[in-house]
Amino acid sequence: MEKIPILKMRSCLLVSIQVDMHDRLAMQLQDDLTERIAQTGVRGVLIDISALDMVDSFMGRMLGNIAAMSRVLDAETVLVGMQPAVAITLVELGMTLPGVRTALNVEKGMDLLEASIGADESVGG
């Protein structure tokens, strides 16, 4: 059964969605990701959807859910590389993903995550 790989990179998890996302795959990802966050205790999750060129409302909701679940597990989620067509579709569907942080590409997303994790740790001592 196909699976979306979850890579650990320093204090972040990196998820790159390279295949057509169907509903069961999305549910599987949600399971795996929450499991890994709890296991590794990472502070940031980066989801790259640059290869995704089609979304529906279910996918939009899944992305929002994953971000909310990660936040409960004390990990910040950044969604990177959204295609213009996908962004327009989500807005037309009325799903602006208010709780999710976004960046243009993986590099900028990493910067964003490192900055927010760094700020957190310096505050925490």
Add this chain to the structure above:
Amino acid sequence: MSTPTTALPKLLRDHQPQVLKEWKGHQQQSLATRRDLISDADLARQSERFLQAFTEALESGDSGQGAAWERLHEMLNELAIARAHAGFSPSDTAMFVFSLKQPVFDLIRRSMTKAEDATRESWQATLALDRLGLITTEFHQKGREDIIMRQQQAMMELSTPVVTLWKGILALPLIGTLDSERTQVVMESLLQRIVQSGASIAILDITGVPTVDTLVAQHLLKTVAAARLMGADCIISGIRPQIAQTIVHLGVDLKDVVTKATLADAFAIALTRTGLAVVSTGATPRQGGAKAPAASASSEA
């Protein structure tokens, strides 16, 4: 409609110069207000060609079909489109054909001795000329529609430039009313440019948008939301006092969007966010302010 061939074509051919002269007089009278749009020489040439073609068409039969009639229609098409472009009104254009009625009727009255014949001939002439007049109006309308289509296209093309203000900062000066179709074009070109240039901040300047209603505000918010989903922040600038009042009165919620009064303010905040600042070099300004943005040491944490 196969009535026996009438005497009208022959009459017209025999008295062409005289009819032409009278017709020109009538045209000049009816065109009194729009004399500046067409020269006398052009008018004379058009009238002569039309009368010639009309006579030939009548000689070929009064069915309104056939090669001679098609030539006549073709001619009217050219004429109507030319007049539409020159700015003639539809009735002015149709008068070109209708003003021929009086000279033709006069000719018939003068030449026919029997009242019955004169009535029949007049009826035939009326039918033919009315048909031609309607066709002319239709062609004129088509010419105007072409103009409108071209202008719409031109407006669409020139109205959505995306400007790079600095590395990573885009500006989108919006001009004119925003409707759904235009917003779509604006949104697509902005998002495309964000991907191409890797910009992290986009400034939507609405100085040139005359009015903002709930629909326009909704379109703006959609664009902002789509840009945010792609990882770029949006700033709305150029909000005039009246528009600020309208937005509040309409109850539009712009809380989640950074808004600035001028493009300069928006640019300043965009520079700050990308960790840049504008510093004075201390040199005496000669041509305009000698400002040079330079990267400041502190980055945005």
